[in-house]
Amino acid sequence: MPEIVRTASLVPDDRREGFLPALFGMPLLIIAENTVYSFMDRLSPHDYGGGFWDFYEYRGKPLFLAPTSRPRLRIEGEITGFRGDVSADAAGILATLLALSHLSIRYESELLAQRYYRLRVYSLRHPEASEISQVLD
Numbered sequence: 001m002p003e004i005v006r007t008a009s010l011v012p013d014d015r016r017e018g019f020l021p022a023l024f025g026m027p028l029l030i031i032a033e034n035t036v037y038s039f040m041d042r043l044s045p046h047d048y049g050g051g052f053w054d055f056y057e058y059r060g061k062p063l064f065l066a067p068t069s070r071p072r073l074r075i076e077g078e079i080t081g082f083r084g085d086v087s088a089d090a091a092g093i094l095a096t097l098l099a100l101s102h103l104s105i106r107y108e109s110e111l112l113a114q115r116y117y118r119l120r121v122y123s124l125r126h127p128e129a130s131e132i133s134q135v136l137d
Contacts (some may be wrong), residue, residue, distance in 0.1 A: 008056035008063050008089075008122065019055040022063035025111050026101075032103055032112070036065055039102075040095040043080065043135070047073040048091075056089070062117055066092025075135060082135040090128040093119065094135050 011019050038047050050068040055062070066089045067073070067088035073091045076083045079098075086094070097119055104112035123132045 006058070008058045011055040011057050011062075011129065016055055017082070019062050023115060025109070026089075028103060028107060028109065032099060035099040035103055036095050039098040040067060040091065041053070042077040043075050043094060043098075044073040044079050044091060047054070058118075058122055062115075063122060064089075064093050064096040065082075075131075078113070082131070082133045084131060084134075086128050086131050090126060090132055093132060097123065097132075097136065126127050 007033045008110050020033055022031055030121065037050070046068060047070055051067060053065045056064050068088065070088060072087055074083075074085045074092065075094070097116060100112050100116035102120065103109060104116055110128060123129060126132060
């Protein structure tokens with residue numbers, strides 16, 4: 001029997017308020033959110049310029065943020081050797097992974113380390129898993 005690959009689902013508007021605290025925890029909420037945006041700016045300096053972000057969950061648990069400003073973004077910032085374009089959700093996965101990794105080490109946060117691991121495992125089954133891995137390597 002073929003394996004069913006589940007995808008992340010968009011968090012509905014009525015549950016957006018609780019998404020960021022559930023993903024990052026209250027103590028680092030503002031720092032973590034701003035770190036995601038900062039990493040996106042560094043990953044895609046020519047295409048990303050701020051804006052609204054969608055929130056995604058997987059099996060009812062918070063997973064990642066993704067910018068809505070463009071359907072695809074060029075990744076070519078100073079923090080990666082990868083040059084190419086990816087979907088907005090892949091770009092959001094990258095920015096969220098980088099923020100979670102950075103902050104879990106900086107603040108010795110087990111919660112953020114667990115969130116990183118969960119998202120990294122999810123990213124390995126994403127249609128753009130190869131591109132995501134190339135940016136992270």
